[in-house]
Amino acid sequence: MLIIPVKEGENIDRALKRFKRKFDRTKTMKQLRNRKQYTKPSVEKRAQKIKASYVQRLKTEEEVG
Numbered sequence: 001m002l003i004i005p006v007k008e009g010e011n012i013d014r015a016l017k018r019f020k021r022k023f024d025r026t027k028t029m030k031q032l033r034n035r036k037q038y039t040k041p042s043v044e045k046r047a048q049k050i051k052a053s054y055v056q057r058l059k060t061e062e063e064v065g
Contacts, residue, residue, distance in 0.1 A: 002026070
């Protein structure tokens with residue numbers, strides 16, 4: 001459960017923006033979408049390897065140039 005304290009005199013739009021940011025950081029929607037359908041463990045591992053190689057490539061490019 002997310003609790004966003006609204007300060008005295010604070011604009012409701014600003015509090016709503018804080019709520020949305022906090023909600024995105026909890027990755028709740030991502031979990032719900034993943035639970036909708038089953039993915040095989042091999043497919044998940046393959047996706048993790050692809051992501052790891054991509055991140056590694058970005059880091060090496062940053063170091064080189």
